[in-house]
Amino acid sequence: MTHAIAAFYKFVAISPERVETIKEKLTPLGEELGVQGLILLATEGINATVCATPDSLTAFKAALLKIPEFAGLKFKDSFSMKSVFRRWTVQIRDEIVTAELPGIFPQSDQHRHLSPKEWHALLENESDVVVLDTRNDYETRIGKFRGAVDPNITKFSEFSNYMEGNPLPKEKTILIYCTGGIRCEKAILTLEEKGYENVYQLDGGILNYFAEFPEGGAFDGECFLFDHRVAVDSKLQPSQKYGLCPHCGDPATENFDCAYCKRKGQVCVKCYGKAEVGRACTKNCAYHVKRLAGVA
Secondary structure: OOEEEEEEEEEOOOOHHHHHHHHHHHHHHHHHHOOEEEEEEEOOEEEEEEEEOHHHHHHHHHHHHOOHHHOOOOOEEEEEOOOOOOOEEEEEOOOOOOOOOOOOOOOOOOOOEEOHHHHHHHHHHOOOEEEEEOOEHHHHOOEEEOOOEOOOEOOHHHHHHHHHHOOOOOOOEEEEEOOOOHHHHHHHHHHHHOOOOOEEEEOOHHHHHHHHOOOOOOEEEOEEOOOOOOEEOOOOOEOOOOEEOOOOOOEEOEEEEOOOOOOEEEEOHHHHOOOOHHHOOOHHHHHHHHHHOOOO
16 A cells, blocks of 8 residues: 655744644544654644555645644655554654754744755855755765765754864855755754854755655765655665664664574664674564573
C-alpha cells in the first residue's frame, strides 16, 4: 500500500490557550483519519512530519489549512510503500525545533530565503560563497552539499556556540541549509545577531532542493530523516542503503550475522566497533550476547 508523507512547519505566534485548543482538535482528527507521525505545537508555531494513505492525508491537510494560524502552510510531500511511523502523537513543547531559543523566531515566512533554483545558480556561478550545514554530525555523514562546511555538532542547540568559536568571513556570502528548512529559520537569526549581513537560507531545505533537482544537483549522498525511512535519495525515495542502528538510532551501514540469533543485522560504524553491541541485531540480542560473554 502506498503511504503519503508530508513534512511542514510554520512560525506563527499562538497564545498558550489556543495551542491547547489546536491540540484538542488535531489529536482526534488524526486518529479518525488513521494518520501516523508527530506534530509539535508551541506558542511559536507548528512543526510536523505525518504519514497516511493519500486520501486521508489530503483530508488532514485540508483541515490544517482551515485553522487560521496555519493558512498558507507549505507541504513537502513524498511517498513510501509502508508507513514510516508507528504511532500518532501531538505534543506541546517550548519550541517547535530545539534551539534553546524559545520565543525567538522569524516574523516573516520569507526571511532571506533562496529558492532551490536560485541556490543552485549561486553554487554553480559564484566562487566567493561559503556553504554552511546546520545539521548534526550523523546527518552530514551520509550526505551534504559539495564543499559545505560541517560544524560536526551532535545537536542543533550547539550551533550558536560553534559559530562563536569558528567565525566565518563576514564579507563573504554565506548560504545555510538543513533538511526541511526549519533549523535555518533560527540559525539565520543567530548569524545575524553575530554580525553576518550577507547570509541566506535554502527555502524548504534539502527536501525542496531534491524536488527541483532529482538527479542530486550539487548534493552528494542522501538526506537523513527522523523516521523509519532513515534517509531519502535525491528522487525522494526511501533509502536502499541505510538502516537504523538498533542501539543508538544513527544511520546503519555495517552488515553482519547476529552473534546471538544468527539473523542478518545492520548497525552504524560507531556501534560496529563495540565488542558485544557490534554483532547484535537488536538491543535484546545485545543483552544475550553480553550475558554469554559474562559482562551483563
